[in-house]
Amino acid sequence: MRTEVPVAAAIRRRPTWSCLVRLATLSVVVCGLAGCTLTAPLPPNAERFAPPVVYARWWAMTEACSGRSGDLASILWYSVPSPQFMHDGQEAAGYWESRSNQIVLAKMYTDRGAVVRHEMLHALLRTGSHPRAQFLGSCASIVLCQETCVKDAGPWHAPMNYVVLPPDSLVVTSRAELLPPEADGQRWLELHVSVRNPRERAVVVAAPGDPLTPPTFGYDLRGPSGGTSGGDVATDSSALFIQPFETKQRLFEFQVASDLTEDHVSPGKYLVRSGYALLWSAYEAVTVSP
Numbered sequence: 001m002r003t004e005v006p007v008a009a010a011i012r013r014r015p016t017w018s019c020l021v022r023l024a025t026l027s028v029v030v031c032g033l034a035g036c037t038l039t040a041p042l043p044p045n046a047e048r049f050a051p052p053v054v055y056a057r058w059w060a061m062t063e064a065c066s067g068r069s070g071d072l073a074s075i076l077w078y079s080v081p082s083p084q085f086m087h088d089g090q091e092a093a094g095y096w097e098s099r100s101n102q103i104v105l106a107k108m109y110t111d112r113g114a115v116v117r118h119e120m121l122h123a124l125l126r127t128g129s130h131p132r133a134q135f136l137g138s139c140a141s142i143v144l145c146q147e148t149c150v151k152d153a154g155p156w157h158a159p160m161n162y163v164v165l166p167p168d169s170l171v172v173t174s175r176a177e178l179l180p181p182e183a184d185g186q187r188w189l190e191l192h193v194s195v196r197n198p199r200e201r202a203v204v205v206a207a208p209g210d211p212l213t214p215p216t217f218g219y220d221l222r223g224p225s226g227g228t229s230g231g232d233v234a235t236d237s238s239a240l241f242i243q244p245f246e247t248k249q250r251l252f253e254f255q256v257a258s259d260l261t262e263d264h265v266s267p268g269k270y271l272v273r274s275g276y277a278l279l280w281s282a283y284e285a286v287t288v289s290p
Contacts, residue, residue: 043086058116062139065142066121078105079106087104113253117139132153136153153236164203167208169203171198172194173193176189176190178288188255190252191251192249193249199244203242204237204240205277214234216240217274220272223288225266230262266288269287
């Protein structure tokens with residue numbers, strides 16, 4: 001017999017997750033609580049850069065999920081060489097500034113789609129806040145939203161009439177796709193992950209993991225030069241709540257490069273799988289070419 005428990009209690013009773021966490025351990029913020037529209041001066045070491053071709057595709061993705069449209073060419077892009085920089089009194093990985101319509105990113109995040117699209121979403125919504133409907137709703141599969149973003153989005157409470165179930169009560173599928181080269185030569189491997197609740201009743205997933213950060217979407221790649229694995233953790237309990245027959249999705253992206261790293265994949269043949277709350281799909285084979 002299944003028993004219903006409050007969401008908070010369901011999240012607290014989890015063992016530790018041992019898998020590498022990708023981006024979820026980011027200790028800096030992507031926009032502060034009120035920092036994305038401030039008219040503060042640029043960081044002293046900020047440098048203007050031309051957005052790579054892939055930004056146009058990422059912009060279109062953000063337009064689609066947000067239901068907003070805008071002019072990508074109107075945005076001024078700047079990067080800071082350090083892993084993070086001070087903005088509004090706190091360390092930041094990036095921010096959008098409204099008056100000049102400029103986006104500033106730590107250089108190491110300029111090719112991380114989820115971070116870049118976070119700032120694009122601010123630019124499209126024309127707000128420095130983090131509306132839950134977009135950042136944790138319609139665009140949640142393609143933008144990064146962690147502790148600061150979640151706090152700014154405001155509290156969330158699960159509707160009534162849900163049941164707490166283990167991850168194997170869900171259906172996890174994945175699809176790996178090597179995209180054609182961009183016009184500037186960049187190439188990307190995308191891993192699309194989906195988790196579906198096949199029941200007529202809402203489900204809160206009893207995911208194994210740290211009591212405060214249980215795992216949600218994850219990935220595992222194994223290839224000729226080694227492997228890389230990681231995933232996200234639930235910084236907001238809504239990530240563990242799935243409506244009847246709902247499908248949640250997450251996109252992981254890897255730029256094709258010479259070395260295999262957390263965000264890059266080298267050419268070769270790989271076995272790829274994805275998961276949700278440590279429920280894994282079967283491995284599929286994918287060949288990555290330059």
